Amino acid sequence: MTVETEPTDRVAFAAEWEQWHAQKDEALAGPHGFLAITSLNWLDATPTRFPDAPGAWSSTPDGVLVELSEDEELAYEGRVLHGRHNFGVLAERVSLLPVAGDAVIEVAKRGGHDIVRPRHPENTLRLAFSGTPAYAPDPAWALTGRYVPFDTPRPTTVGAVVEGLEHVYDAVGTVEFEAGGAPYRLTAFDGHTPGGLLVLFTDATSGVTTYAANRSLSIAAPDADGTVLVDFNRATNLPCAYTDLATCPLPPAENRLPLAIEAGERTPTAPAGAAPRSVPAA
Incomplete structure (x- = not known):
């Protein structure tokens, strides 16, 4: 069973999520997004x-x-x-x-x-563009996790949505969490904010209700004891979910989760008349 971080005001939780999601879509669809x-x-x-x-x-x-x-x-x-x-x-x-x-x-x-x-x-x-579909925000998918840093960053090569292209990122540690009574671990890279982390992953919804190639999750800097909030409600599509003109990385093999994370962004709706999005092989 998933575990909430603490008793949550669902109305406030949903309102905060809606604001975040609107800002994310606004940036994506900005004049030069x-x-x-x-x-x-x-x-x-x-x-x-x-x-x-x-x-x-x-x-x-x-x-x-x-x-x-x-x-x-x-x-x-x-x-x-x-x-x-x-x-x-x-x-x-x-x-x-x-x-x-x-x-x-x-x-x-x-x-x-x-x-x-x-x-x-x-x-x-x-x-x-008319917005990105997503699961309804659910506090049950805001999980308490633990960050375990590596002694030194580990250069990690991952594939890309562009055939033959590879990206190299420094993996800085792992994020551990529990869902459905089972433990899971994700390799984490440096995030976009000081001390923050970034996780690329797929799960059992990938290619079903969510984009097949990848989703990403930003995680705020860990507490002093390594505690992190793993809020899958904020799992986002990378640009490659919307356009073939992106070079997005694929998740490392160990970040392909067997459980269905029914939270966060879903597969974008293609504009009328648009060609189907291409999806790289896993």
Whole structure:
């Protein structure tokens, strides 16, 4: 049986969850959020033009280069760029965001490869978005867990939704919890907030009511004794659940849970007329 962290005011719990979920969807569908992406372009040494971005782009040992024609420009870090510009060698998972008119031209490195990924507010996928379906928030899925850190971070290679691509993350420890009377353990990576953790996982709902490839869960920094709140109500889809133009990581093998976590976000509803989303093999 799942165990609540403490007696919970269900009305307040649901209201807080609704606010969080609305903010999450708002960011996803923002003018330059993931739903605004119009193409995913892998750079090489040959300067190449793309129909949804100004300039000819290439990847060189000295960094990502763009060559703008006389009638093209980009705005970046308070400057207007003309002609040839070197964005430098990018670190993994870094994104630069130069602006072209009402669009943002994301320049990034994913899986060791330089990419250009334009984001246009008028993208049909963004305009058609009507929100992410989710299970009703249930305090019974807000579980008390325990964080067990590794002595040193362990570089961990995981697959990606893009065939042949791999990501390497530092696993910092494991999160242990109990559900249905059984113990479970998840490998955790560094999170997006100081001391926070990030878990990628699948479960028995994956491919049934939730997106098949992955979901993610952010966990706040552990207490001094390692106690953490594992609130599966806040299990979210990664961008790849909405668009094939993402490079999301897959969970490590040990994070494929056998139980059905009927909490958090469900499989997004595709806009009318949209092609089915692709799902990578496990």
